[in-house]
Each structure stands twice: as C-alpha cells, then as structure tokens.
Amino acid sequence: MAENGTDLRRMAMSKEQHNGNFTEPSPSSEQKKREREERLDIVLWKKPLITLQYFFLETLLNLKELTIKLWHRRRIVVSLLLLLALLTSAYYIEGAHQQYVHYLEKKLLWCAYWVGLGILSSVGLGTGLHTFLLYLGPHIASVTLAAYECNSVNFPEPPYPDQIICPDVEGVEGSISLWTIISKVRLEACMWGAGTAIGELPPYFMARAARLSGEEPDDEEYQEFEEMLEHAQTAQDFASRAKLAVQNLVQKVGFFGILACASIPNPLFDLAGITCGHFLVPFWTFFGATLIGKAIIKMHIQKLFVIITFSKHIVEQMVALIGAVPSVGPSLQKPFQQYLETQRLKLHHKAEGAPQSGSLRVPGSRYQGELCE
Numbered sequence: 001m002a003e004n005g006t007d008l009r010r011m012a013m014s015k016e017q018h019n020g021n022f023t024e025p026s027p028s029s030e031q032k033k034r035e036r037e038e039r040l041d042i043v044l045w046k047k048p049l050i051t052l053q054y055f056f057l058e059t060l061l062n063l064k065e066l067t068i069k070l071w072h073r074r075r076i077v078v079s080l081l082l083l084l085a086l087l088t089s090a091y092y093i094e095g096a097h098q099q100y101v102h103y104l105e106k107k108l109l110w111c112a113y114w115v116g117l118g119i120l121s122s123v124g125l126g127t128g129l130h131t132f133l134l135y136l137g138p139h140i141a142s143v144t145l146a147a148y149e150c151n152s153v154n155f156p157e158p159p160y161p162d163q164i165i166c167p168d169v170e171g172v173e174g175s176i177s178l179w180t181i182i183s184k185v186r187l188e189a190c191m192w193g194a195g196t197a198i199g200e201l202p203p204y205f206m207a208r209a210a211r212l213s214g215e216e217p218d219d220e221e222y223q224e225f226e227e228m229l230e231h232a233q234t235a236q237d238f239a240s241r242a243k244l245a246v247q248n249l250v251q252k253v254g255f256f257g258i259l260a261c262a263s264i265p266n267p268l269f270d271l272a273g274i275t276c277g278h279f280l281v282p283f284w285t286f287f288g289a290t291l292i293g294k295a296i297i298k299m300h301i302q303k304l305f306v307i308i309t310f311s312k313h314i315v316e317q318m319v320a321l322i323g324a325v326p327s328v329g330p331s332l333q334k335p336f337q338q339y340l341e342t343q344r345l346k347l348h349h350k351a352e353g354a355p356q357s358g359s360l361r362v363p364g365s366r367y368q369g370e371l372c373e
Contacts, residue, residue: 042054110161110188110191111187114188114191114192114195115195115198117131117135117136117192117195118191118192118194118195118196118198118199119195119198120195121192121196121199122195122197122199123198132302136188136192140181140189140303140307140310141306141309141310142164143164143184144310144311145315146166147180147181148311148312149312150167150171151170151171151172151173151174151175152167152170152176153183154171155167165346178307178308181307182303182304186303189299189300189302190296191295192299193294193295193296194291194295197262197290197291197293197294197295200262200269200273200290200294201287202273203274203277204274204283204286206274207274207275207276208280209277210277211277211280212280250272250275250276250281254285255285255289256289258272258281258289258290258293261293262289262290262292262293262294262297262298263293263297263301264298265298315340319333319337322336
C-alpha cells in the first residue's frame with residue numbers, strides 16, 4: 001500500500017501545470033507522428049471490422065454521455081417536450097390562429113434557409129461555398145434595383161421573395177434611401193451572418209477538445225497552428241506574421257479582439273477560432289463576439305457595398321461608361337440597355353407579355369439568375 005501511494009504521488013508530481021490546469025507530459029513528436037499514422041490507417045476500406053467496431057463503441061459512449069447529461073437536466077427536457085407538444089397541437093388543430101401559424105412557419109423556414117447558406121459558407125475551414133456571391137448578393141441587388149424602379153419596397157407577398165413585382169400603389173419619386181433598402185434585406189442578411197458565425201464553431205470545439213484531452217487532432221489547420229506557435233519567434237514571411245498578428249490580437253485583447261477579427265472580411269478567422277479553443281476562451285465570449293461581428297457589423301458593411309454598387313444612378317453611370325469605350329463601346333452598351341429595360345418592365349403588372357430575352361444568369365442563384373426577378 002505504501003508503495004502504491006508513493007507511485008501515485010510521483011505521478012502527480014510529474015504532471016505539469018499550464019494556465020491553472022494539470023496536464024500529462026506531452027509525448028514526443030515521433031510518438032505523435034506514429035500514433036497519427038496509425039489513426040490514418042483505420043479507415044473503412046482498409047480495416048472495415050476495426051473501423052466499425054470503433055464506430056459503434058464511440059456511438060455508445062456518446063449516447064451514454066448524452067443520456068447522463070439529459071438526466072441531469074430532466075426538468076429542462078420535460079419543459080421542452082411539453083412546449084413541443086403544445087406547438088404541434090397548435091399547428092395541426094384548425095382555428096383562427098392558423099393564419100399566425102402559417103406566417104410564423106414561413107418566416108422560420110425563410111430564416112432557416114439563409115442560416116443554412118451561411119453555415120455552408122464558413123463551415124469548410126476556409127473552403128466553404130461562396131453563398132454570399134451566389135445567393136445573398138444577387139438577392140440584395142435585385143431588391144435594390146426593384147426599390148429604385150418601384151419607388152417602394154412594399155412588394156406584394158406572395159410572390160415576394162420568390163419574385164419581385166411593384167405594388168399597385170407606387171411610392172413617391174426619390175423616397176428610396178439606403179436605410180430603406182437595408183431595412184428590407186436586414187432579416188436575410190443577419191440570418192446569413194448568424195449562419196457564418198455558427199460555421200466557425202467546429203475549429204473552436206476541435207482545438208478546445210484537443211487542449212483538454214492532451215491529444216493532437218488529425219487536422220491540418222490545427223497542426224499548422226501548433227507549428228506556428230513553435231516557430232513564433234523566427235517567422236519572417238508575410239503570411240506567418242499575419243497569422244501571428246491574429247493570434248496575438250485574439251489572445252491578448254479577448255472579446256474585442258475576436259469582435260475586430262469577425263467584423264471585417266478576414267480569411268484567417270478560422271485561426272482565431274482555433275486560437276480561442278486552444279487557449280480555452282469561454283464559449284460565449286467567442287461565439288458572442290463572432291455573432292455580433294459577423295451578423296451585425298460585417299453584414300451591414302457588405303450590404304452597403306452591394307446596395308451602393310447597384311443603386312440606380314451608379315448603374316446608369318456604368319452603362320454610360322461602357323458606351324464611352326472606343327470602337328466596341330456602343331455595341332456592348334446596347335445589350336445592357338435592353339436588359340435593364342426588360343427588367344424594369346418585369347417589375348410592373350403590365351409586364352406579363354414582356355420579352356424574355358436579355359436575361360443575365362447568375363450560376364446557382366435561386367432566382368434563375370435574374371437580378372430583378
């Protein structure tokens with residue numbers, strides 16, 4: 001018994017203390033490399049039985065942990081189940097409340113659509129789908145062009161937002177301002193920005209779990225981050241210095257540093273998420289700053305850029321500049337003028353028989369690529 005107690009004390013004394021947490025001594029780089037190679041070999045097409053065995057064991061462990069957590073929060077779980085039962089009953093029972101139910105359903109699906117596109121844009125650790133250029137940007141541009149043509153943003157619903165047409169009573173000339181258009185597309189833009197903030201969570205959770213467990217994940221971004229920390233003093237190239245600047249800003253400034261990185265177009269923000277997870281920044285500090293920066297500050301900057309670019313007077317100036325190009329200018333200007341005229345006609349009720357030629361297609365757009373349709 002005395003020998004066992006001595007061994008336990010020796011093991012406890014051998015632990016290292018870092019940021020107030022005791023961690024086991026880190027294994028050598030050769031051992032880490034060997035273990036990583038062994039994990040990479042455990043794939044379904046090489047070792048199917050072992051892979052499936054580990055998969056089922058991990059699934060059982062996760063289900064066990066989830067069950068324990070739910071049991072400890074059983075009051076919240078029961079409350080949520082009762083609320084879900086009430087909402088389901090209200091959804092299926094006929095009555096005067098159905099108009100509000102349908103309105104709420106439509107808004108929730110519309111918000112979920114844009115949140116999903118935002119997640120797709122940022123969840124790929126820098127390789128996500130550019131849904132702003134493919135979806136949100138064309139939507140804001142179509143609303144901008146239609147607002148200046150109709151002198152109003154009160155487009156009839158339906159068909160808006162699937163199709164934009166002018167209301168029966170058009171507004172007063174010059175009544176459209178930047179703030180009017182910003183208010184019209186604020187919901188879509190903020191939901192998209194919130195989705196991009198949610199998409200930044202995987203790097204944070206990955207780095208946090210790796211730090212708490214002491215294991216190095218098989219992820220290139222995290223390995224690059226570890227190497228950057230090891231060679232922080234000898235970094236010479238611009239990319240390494242930029243990454244170090246982001247890491248130092250997030251680590252030293254905290255909430256406002258994360259907010260600054262999230263509020264500007266920043267391709268290195270994945271590194272900020274990994275940094276926050278590695279240094280155990282509290283979840284709500286990281287996610288709160290990211291949500292405010294991406295869904296409010298950054299989105300208003302991007303909205304302003306698109307709205308100003310597609311404002312009526314700027315579009316007319318662009319068409320005039322195209323016509324001023326020597327030799328080929330007039331021939332290029334005519335298709336653009338025809339396209340703009342066609343789009344203007346489509347915004348009015350009398351445009352049912354308008355010609356369909358001259359459409360400019362944006363790949364991947366849910367609006368068939370027609371900016372005002």
